[in-house]
Amino acid sequence: MSRTTTPLLEMRGISKRFPGVVALNNVSLEARPGEIVALVGENGAGKSTLMKILGGIHQPDAGEIRINGEAITIHSVNDSMRLGVGFIHQELNVLPNLDVAANVFLGREPRFGGFLNLIDRRRIEAETEKLLKRLGVDVSPRAQAGDLSIAHRQMIEIAKALSLDTRLLIMDEPTSSLTLAETNRLLEVVKDLRSHGVGVIYISHRLGEVTEIADRVVVLRDGANAGTLEREEMNHERIVQLMVGRDLQHVHTPKTESVQPDYFVVENLRTRRYPDKPVSFNVGRGEVLGVAGLVGAGRTEVAQALFGVEPALGGRAMLGGEELKVSSPQEAIDNGLCLIPEDRRNLGLITSWTVRENTTLATLTSYARSGLVDFAAENKAAVEMSSKLRVKTPSVETPVSQLSGGNQQKVVLAKWLLRKLKVIIFDEPTRGIDIGAKSEIYELINQLAADGAAVIVISSDLEEILRISDRIAVMHEGNLTGVLRRAEASEEAIMRLAVGSQYRGR
Amino acid sequence: MKKELGILILLVVLCAITAIMNHRFLAPENLQNTARLIGAYGLLGLGLGAVIITGGIDLSVGSVLALLGVLLSMAIRQWGVPGFAAVLLIVGAAMGLGWLHGFLVARVRIQPFIVTLCGLLFYRGLARFIADDETKGFGDAVGLERLQSLATGNLLGVPAPFVLLIAVAALMWVLIHRSVYGRYLFAVGNNEDAARYSGINSKRMIASAYIVCAALAGIAAVIFAFYTNSVSPSSHGNFFELYGIAAAVLGGCSLRGGEGSIVGILLGTALLQVLQNLVNLLGIPSSLNFAVMGAVILIGVLADQLLKRKKGKA
Numbered sequence: 001m002s003r004t005t006t007p008l009l010e011m012r013g014i015s016k017r018f019p020g021v022v023a024l025n026n027v028s029l030e031a032r033p034g035e036i037v038a039l040v041g042e043n044g045a046g047k048s049t050l051m052k053i054l055g056g057i058h059q060p061d062a063g064e065i066r067i068n069g070e071a072i073t074i075h076s077v078n079d080s081m082r083l084g085v086g087f088i089h090q091e092l093n094v095l096p097n098l099d100v101a102a103n104v105f106l107g108r109e110p111r112f113g114g115f116l117n118l119i120d121r122r123r124i125e126a127e128t129e130k131l132l133k134r135l136g137v138d139v140s141p142r143a144q145a146g147d148l149s150i151a152h153r154q155m156i157e158i159a160k161a162l163s164l165d166t167r168l169l170i171m172d173e174p175t176s177s178l179t180l181a182e183t184n185r186l187l188e189v190v191k192d193l194r195s196h197g198v199g200v201i202y203i204s205h206r207l208g209e210v211t212e213i214a215d216r217v218v219v220l221r222d223g224a225n226a227g228t229l230e231r232e233e234m235n236h237e238r239i240v241q242l243m244v245g246r247d248l249q250h251v252h253t254p255k256t257e258s259v260q261p262d263y264f265v266v267e268n269l270r271t272r273r274y275p276d277k278p279v280s281f282n283v284g285r286g287e288v289l290g291v292a293g294l295v296g297a298g299r300t301e302v303a304q305a306l307f308g309v310e311p312a313l314g315g316r317a318m319l320g321g322e323e324l325k326v327s328s329p330q331e332a333i334d335n336g337l338c339l340i341p342e343d344r345r346n347l348g349l350i351t352s353w354t355v356r357e358n359t360t361l362a363t364l365t366s367y368a369r370s371g372l373v374d375f376a377a378e379n380k381a382a383v384e385m386s387s388k389l390r391v392k393t394p395s396v397e398t399p400v401s402q403l404s405g406g407n408q409q410k411v412v413l414a415k416w417l418l419r420k421l422k423v424i425i426f427d428e429p430t431r432g433i434d435i436g437a438k439s440e441i442y443e444l445i446n447q448l449a450a451d452g453a454a455v456i457v458i459s460s461d462l463e464e465i466l467r468i469s470d471r472i473a474v475m476h477e478g479n480l481t482g483v484l485r486r487a488e489a490s491e492e493a494i495m496r497l498a499v500g501s502q503y504r505g506r
Numbered sequence: 507m508k509k510e511l512g513i514l515i516l517l518v519v520l521c522a523i524t525a526i527m528n529h530r531f532l533a534p535e536n537l538q539n540t541a542r543l544i545g546a547y548g549l550l551g552l553g554l555g556a557v558i559i560t561g562g563i564d565l566s567v568g569s570v571l572a573l574l575g576v577l578l579s580m581a582i583r584q585w586g587v588p589g590f591a592a593v594l595l596i597v598g599a600a601m602g603l604g605w606l607h608g609f610l611v612a613r614v615r616i617q618p619f620i621v622t623l624c625g626l627l628f629y630r631g632l633a634r635f636i637a638d639d640e641t642k643g644f645g646d647a648v649g650l651e652r653l654q655s656l657a658t659g660n661l662l663g664v665p666a667p668f669v670l671l672i673a674v675a676a677l678m679w680v681l682i683h684r685s686v687y688g689r690y691l692f693a694v695g696n697n698e699d700a701a702r703y704s705g706i707n708s709k710r711m712i713a714s715a716y717i718v719c720a721a722l723a724g725i726a727a728v729i730f731a732f733y734t735n736s737v738s739p740s741s742h743g744n745f746f747e748l749y750g751i752a753a754a755v756l757g758g759c760s761l762r763g764g765e766g767s768i769v770g771i772l773l774g775t776a777l778l779q780v781l782q783n784l785v786n787l788l789g790i791p792s793s794l795n796f797a798v799m800g801a802v803i804l805i806g807v808l809a810d811q812l813l814k815r816k817k818g819k820a
Contacts, residue, residue, distance in 0.1 A: 307703075309702070309703070328702075328707070329702055329703055329704075329705050330705045330706070330707055332705075333704075333705035334705075339703065341703060346697065346699060346700065347699050347700055347703045348700065348703065349697075349700060350693060350696050350697045350700050350701070350764075351697075352696065352764075353693075353696070357689070361689075361693060361700075361701075361704040361706075362704040362705050364686050364689055364690075365686055368685070368686045371685045371686055371687060372680065372684050372685050372686075373684060373685065373686055373689060415704065
C-alpha cells in the first residue's frame with residue numbers, strides 16, 4: 001500500500017464520446033498493487049464505460065492507459081487478460097451446464113493425447129481444487145456450476161481470474177445478488193486478495209461495503225471525476241455529496257393538490273424477487289409518483305407485479321376503493337392500468353411492424369366489426385395519434401425499427417393513449433432518448449396526470465425524478481426506504497435512501 | 507407480396523417446362539388429378555401455416571391422418587355410425603387432439619417440436635393397434651356415395667377437394683389477413699412478450715392455432731381416407747406433415763414465427779404437387795421423387811436468402 005510503488009493501472013485523461021453524448025470527459029483512475037479502489041457514481045455516471053475501455057470493448061477518444069508504467073492499447077478482453085486484468089461482471093459468465101473445473105479452465109484446457117486433443121481432467125481438477133482452497137470455498141471441482149448458488153458461481157469466476165495470474169481484478173457490483181453472509185464472505189476474499197498484492201477496482205452502490213473495504217474511493221459524476229476520498233476521509237455523507245454534486249434548478253410545474261389521495265393504493269405487495277419485503281404506497285388522482293432507486297432495487301418487479309406480468313405473491317392493490325384482481329396484463333389493461341416497459345424494443349414494440357400496427361395493437365378490437373379489422377378506422381386512429389404526439393415518421397406504414405428511440409417511445413405511448421387509462425406506470429421512460437423528445441415526454445406525463453390519471457414513474461435519473469414528481473418513493477434492495485414530498489426532496493436526500501444508509505417511515 | 511410473386515413465377519415456369527416436354531401434362535385428366543391432390547394437401551398446409559405463424563410446428567399431422575382414417579372406416583363399417591355423423595365425429599376428435607397439443611405447448615410450455623413428435627409416434631401406434639394392423643377401407647362404399655364424392659367427385663369439372671380448398675383458403679385468408687385474430691396471431695409469433703404486454707392472451711392464441719391445424723387435418727383425413735379407400739395404419743399419411751411444412755416454408759412462412767401468407771401456402775402446395783407430377787411425366791425415376799423435392803425447396807429458400815441479402819446491402 002506504499003505510495004512509492006509503480007501503479008498497476010493508470011488511466012489518464014480518458015475521454016469517450018458516443019453519438020449525442022459525452023460518456024467520459026477527461027477521467028483519471030489509478031490502482032496500485034495491494035490496494036482496493038472503490039469506483040462509485042450514479043447510474044450513467046460513466047463507470048461501465050470506463051471499465052469497458054479497460055476491457056477493450058470501447059476505444060477511448062483521448063487519454064492513455066498504463067499498466068505497470070507501460071503505455072498500452074487494449075483491443076479486446078484477451079488483451080487485458082494477457083496484461084493481468086481480470087473482470088468479474090455483474091452478470092456472471094459461468095456456464096451452468098459445465099462443472100466447476102471445466103468453467104475455470106474454459107478455453108485454455110491443458111491437453112494430452114496428441115491429435116485426439118483430450119482434456120487433462122486430472123490436472124484441471126487438481127488445480128481448481130487448489131484455487132478453491134485458497135479462496136476458502138468448499139465446493140467440489142466436479143460440481144455442476146448450475147447447481148451452485150450465485151455466491152459460489154462468483155467464486156468460480158474469481159478462481160478463474162486467479163488461475164490467469166490476475167494482478168488487477170475489476171469487480172462490478174459483485175454483491176448485488178448475494179445474501180448478507182455471502183457478502184461478508186466475499187469481502188473477506190477481496191481483503192485476502194489485497195494482502196496478496198492483487199489490486200482491486202470495486203464498483204458498488206453499497207456505500208457500507210465501500211467504506212468497509214476500500215482504501216480509496218473514486219467518485220464519477222456525469223462522465224467526469226467528481227473527487228477522490230482517502231480511507232481516513234471516507235463517510236457516507238461525503239460520498240453521496242460527491243455523487244450528486246451540482247446544485248440543480250428544478251424545473252417543476254407545481255400541481256394542485258391531488259383530488260383523491262387514495263385513488264390507487266398498494267398494500268404489502270410482495271414480488272418474486274423480494275418475497276419477504278412487502279411494499280406499500282399510494283398514488284392520488286392527478287398525481288405523479290416518482291420511484292427512485294438504484295438498478296436492482298426491485299422497482300421494475302413492483303411494476304410488473306401490478307401489471308400482472310409476474311403476478312404478485314401477496315398483497316393487494318385498490319383502485320378507486322375497489323380491489324383489483326390482476327393475474328395477467330390483459331386483466332390489468334381491462335382495469336385501466338398500463339405499463340410502458342423499460343425494454344421498449346423487446347416488450348413495448350414489435351419492431352418489424354409498422355407504426356400503425358404497433359399503435360393499434362392494444363385497441364384493435366375497437367377498430368373491428370365482427371372480428372374483422374376496419375383498416376380505414378385503424379389507419380385514422382394511428383394517423384391522428386401519431387400527429388398528436390408528433391411522432392417523426394415518414395408515414396404510419398414505416399416500420400418502427402427505422403425510428404429514433406424517442407419516436408419509438410412515442411409509438412409505445414400512442415398505443416396506450418388510445419385507451420382510457422386510470423393508472424399509468426412508466427419504467428425508465430426516457431432512457432436512450434434525446435433531450436428534445438425527453439421534454440415532450442415529460443409534458444405528456446404531466447398532461448396525463450392533469451387529465452386525472454394516477455401516474456407512476458420509475459427512473460434512475462434523479463434529475464428527471466425531481467423534475468416531474470409530486471412525491472418520490474425510494475427503494476433499496478426490495479424495501480421502500482422512504483417517500484419524500486416535493487419540498488423535502490433533493491438528490492442527496494434521495495441518494496441517501498437509495499443506498500440504504502437511512503430508513504424512515506412514510 | 508414479392509415472395510408470392512417469385513414462387514408464382516417458379517410455378518408457371520415449372521408448368522410450362524412440363525407441358526412442353528410432355529403434352530400429357532395439360533390433359534384434363536392429369537390436371538384434374540393434380541388439382542385433387544393440391545386440394546387435399548393444401549388443407550394440411552393451411553393448418554400448418556397457422557401453427558408456424560405462431561412460431562410452432564406440428565409434426566403429428568401424418569399420424570393423425572392415419573388414426574382418424576382408421577377410426578372413420580371402423581365407425582362407419584363396424585359400428586354402424588351414419589356417414590355424416592361419422593365425419594363430424596372425426597373432425598371433432600381432431601379438434602380434441604389439437605386442443606391437447608395447444609394445452610401442452612401453451613400452458614405446460616413443452617416445446618412444440620417435442621409435443622407433436624410424441625404425437626407422431628403415439629397416434630401412429632394407436633392407429634395400428636386399433637386396426638389390428640389391418641388395412642381399413644370402405645369397400646364399394648355403398649350408401650356413402652355422397653361422402654365419397656367429397657374426395658373423388660367433381661364440381662363442374664373441378665375436383666371437389668380443390669373446390670373445398672379454395673373455400674377454406676378464402677375463409678383462412680380473411681381470418682389470417684383481415685381479422686383481429688390474425689393480427690394477434692402474427693403478433694404472438696413475432697414477439698410473444700410484446701404481445702402479452704399489449705394485453706393479448708398469447709397462450710390462448712397459440713393453443714387456438716393447434717386446434718385450427720388439427721381441424722383442417724381432420725377434414726383432410728376424411729378426404730384422404732375416401733381418396734385411397736384403403737387406410738393402411740402403418741403407412742397412411744406418412745410424411746404428410748412434411749409436405750405441409752414444406753409448402754408453408756416455400757410460401758414464405760418463417761419457422762421463427764410471425765411471417766407467412768395464405769396465398770403463399772397455396773402456391774407452395776401447388777408447386778410441390780406439380781413437381782411430383784413432373785417427376786412422373788418426365789420419366790424421372792420415381793425413387794428420386796423426394797430428392798427432387800428436397801433440392802427444389804433448398805434452392806427456393808437459398809434464392810430467397812440471396813435476394814434478401816442483396817436487398818439488405820442496397
